[in-house]
Amino acid sequence: MEATLLPQAMINGVTLGTNYVLMALGFTMIFGVLRIVNFAHGEFYMLGAFFVLTAISQLNIPYFPAAILAIAAVALLGFISERVIFRRFRDKEKEIEGMIVALGLSIFLQNIGLVIWGPYDQSIPPVFTGVFKFGNIFYPVERFMAVLLSVVLMISFYLFLKKTRVGLAIQALAQDTEIARVQGIRINRLYPIAFAIGTGLAAAAGAIIGPVFQLNPWMGLTPQVKAFMVVILGGLGSIPGAVLGGFILGIAESFVSTFASKAIADMLGFIIVIAILIFRPSGLFGQSQITR
Amino acid sequence: MLMNKTSIGFSKIQTLAVWMLVVFLFFLPVLSSDEFYLNIVISIYLQIILAVSLNLIIKTGKLSFAHAAFMGIGGYTSAMLVMRLKLPFVLCLPLSGVMAAAIAYVVGRVLLKLEGVYFVLVTFAFGEVVRLFFVNLVVPFGGPTGITNIPAPVITFFPGYTMTFLSKASYYYLVFIVMLMTLLIIRRIYRSAIGKIMDCTRETEHLAEFTAIDTFQCKMFAFVVGSFFAGLAGSLYAHYYRYISPESFTFWETVNLVIINVVGGMGGILGPILGAIFLVPLPEFLRGFVEYQRVLYGLVLILTLCFMPAGMLGPLGRIASRLKSKYMTKEGIE
Numbered sequence: 001m002e003a004t005l006l007p008q009a010m011i012n013g014v015t016l017g018t019n020y021v022l023m024a025l026g027f028t029m030i031f032g033v034l035r036i037v038n039f040a041h042g043e044f045y046m047l048g049a050f051f052v053l054t055a056i057s058q059l060n061i062p063y064f065p066a067a068i069l070a071i072a073a074v075a076l077l078g079f080i081s082e083r084v085i086f087r088r089f090r091d092k093e094k095e096i097e098g099m100i101v102a103l104g105l106s107i108f109l110q111n112i113g114l115v116i117w118g119p120y121d122q123s124i125p126p127v128f129t130g131v132f133k134f135g136n137i138f139y140p141v142e143r144f145m146a147v148l149l150s151v152v153l154m155i156s157f158y159l160f161l162k163k164t165r166v167g168l169a170i171q172a173l174a175q176d177t178e179i180a181r182v183q184g185i186r187i188n189r190l191y192p193i194a195f196a197i198g199t200g201l202a203a204a205a206g207a208i209i210g211p212v213f214q215l216n217p218w219m220g221l222t223p224q225v226k227a228f229m230v231v232i233l234g235g236l237g238s239i240p241g242a243v244l245g246g247f248i249l250g251i252a253e254s255f256v257s258t259f260a261s262k263a264i265a266d267m268l269g270f271i272i273v274i275a276i277l278i279f280r281p282s283g284l285f286g287q288s289q290i291t292r
Numbered sequence: 293m294l295m296n297k298t299s300i301g302f303s304k305i306q307t308l309a310v311w312m313l314v315v316f317l318f319f320l321p322v323l324s325s326d327e328f329y330l331n332i333v334i335s336i337y338l339q340i341i342l343a344v345s346l347n348l349i350i351k352t353g354k355l356s357f358a359h360a361a362f363m364g365i366g367g368y369t370s371a372m373l374v375m376r377l378k379l380p381f382v383l384c385l386p387l388s389g390v391m392a393a394a395i396a397y398v399v400g401r402v403l404l405k406l407e408g409v410y411f412v413l414v415t416f417a418f419g420e421v422v423r424l425f426f427v428n429l430v431v432p433f434g435g436p437t438g439i440t441n442i443p444a445p446v447i448t449f450f451p452g453y454t455m456t457f458l459s460k461a462s463y464y465y466l467v468f469i470v471m472l473m474t475l476l477i478i479r480r481i482y483r484s485a486i487g488k489i490m491d492c493t494r495e496t497e498h499l500a501e502f503t504a505i506d507t508f509q510c511k512m513f514a515f516v517v518g519s520f521f522a523g524l525a526g527s528l529y530a531h532y533y534r535y536i537s538p539e540s541f542t543f544w545e546t547v548n549l550v551i552i553n554v555v556g557g558m559g560g561i562l563g564p565i566l567g568a569i570f571l572v573p574l575p576e577f578l579r580g581f582v583e584y585q586r587v588l589y590g591l592v593l594i595l596t597l598c599f600m601p602a603g604m605l606g607p608l609g610r611i612a613s614r615l616k617s618k619y620m621t622k623e624g625i626e
Binding site for chain 2: 101104105110274
């Protein structure tokens with residue numbers, strides 16, 4: 001029995017982890033670049049999933065174009081919200097206000113979602129069916145595909161940051177806004193782009209996980225909290241930290257809930273977060289200079 | 293000299309108006325015994341205690357996302373003490389505040405070292421831990437279903453004369469008196485030297501430290517006192533609704549308090565009072581449109597922060613100061 005539980009917990013943990021990473025990447029980049037704790041990140045995730053559902057059911061298009069459409073729409077929404085709202089809260093002195101305004105946006109979007117799609121669980125028609133079977137370990141194909149798609153997205157995000165001019169400029173902005181501006185980086189163009197990419201990643205996470213889970217207007221709350229945890233684990237603003245933190249949290253949760261209980265897993269996450277914030281505010285992998 | 297005298301005259305009018313308001317509110321249950329409205333006013337008072345005590349913490353530059361958790365600690369403490377240890381309510385009410393304050397003291401020593409958003413996030417995590425604590429401990433706390441049949445407060449004024457605060461009108465007075473005391477104490481703090489030290493800590497922390505102000509001590513004071521009043525409100529809440537569950541003290545309750553502060557104006561004691569008066573009755577009158585009401589909340593929060601960072605107090609304060617200067621010049625000419 002134990003022999004199959006262990007790899008099963010591992011596989012479930014990796015699946016959870018990839019989803020957490022995808023959420024945390026955009027969240028941490030938005031904080032790193034714009035110094036905004038995006039409380040509305042979970043709502044962009046929710047919108048991503050619901051846009052896919054709406055595109056499939058209303059426009060009658062297949063899953064993949066629907067997902068691309070949904071991600072683009074949410075990214076546009078992110079772009080607009082940066083221009084209209086968040087650009088006012090970019091200063092370090094306005095971090096708290098920026099956080100509260102993001103909270104306002106979260107409440108707003110969540111309940112707009114409630115008005116449009118109603119409170120009942122809905123589901124996106126399954127895209128992939130079937131189950132992989134290795135001995136006694138079961139792994140649904142749709143979960144495997146979700147992991148695969150997430151990893152592809154993570155790699156493309158990494159390449160975007162490392163290889164493209166915009167990506168490099170975003171990194172420069174995260175490191176030192178003043179120097180980046182001196183080097184001729186136009187922040188008013190790059191901030192909304194960074195925000196759009198961050199929210200786009202959240203939407204992608206929603207679009208990928210949508211067919212696996214049920215959709216409702218509150219579906220963003222849990223991933224939002226997980227994104228907080230992951231990002232604190234890895235250090236606010238640190239992208240490698242988000243990747244490592246996401247996998248660590250996913251695997252740890254899967255193991256604790258398999259071998260102990262879900263309640264303990266939930267509580268443990270928060271206690272670890274508090275401990276890390278107290279003893280290593282820059283996260284497990286962050287450099288000490290981002291400590292504030 | 294003359295300016296001075298007239299300004300005293302103006303504040304006299306203000307004091308008179310406030311006293312008249314207090315007297316009016318005192319007789320409110322006599323004027324109208326409509327349970328529906330009394331219930332709304334009681335919830336406004338409870339939210340005022342909570343929002344103003346949160347404002348005390350915000351005044352030192354710290355935004356605590358665990359305020360509802362401290363309210364919960366107070367509520368559970370009071371319910372436990374009354375139901376299990378059969379202690380009298382007059383003892384349980386202050387003890388629930390003391391419990392919240394004691395936990396705030398222990399937690400604050402560690403958490404208040406964190407700055408800016410890190411403090412906000414850590415208090416958020418702490419609030420969730422408290423909630424999960426109540427959810428998972430079924431034995432004393434009832435788990436997710438919470439505690440039912442919490443008795444209405446019974447107060448023995450002197451031997452042979454006890455009163456049970458079961459009716460809305462009687463409970464009104466209980467909450468009203470606690471609210472008045474809260475407001476008087478916090479107003480006293482704001483007007484004292486400690487209030488100035490708090491402003492200084494918030495605005496220029498480093499400068500404050502250079503002038504030998506112990507900013508950490510100042511934050512501790514605000515956090516502990518603020519949490520004390522949150523605990524009191526929790527006790528009042530528990531014995532009013534006579535039912536509590538972990539769901540009564542979630543993060544979203546804190547968010548409501550933040551909204552009240554932002555919309556009313558975070559700059560003083562008046563802001564959260566105005567915010568509570570304006571926002572708490574909304575759900576009662578927008579029944580059946582709950583989701584639209586939340587949409588409105590979100591929108592109001594965003595718009596206030598973008599265009600009216602001082603909240604309702606901003607424009608209202610400008611009108612008041614215009615009236616004040618008008619009145620003063622008139623007086624000066626005469």
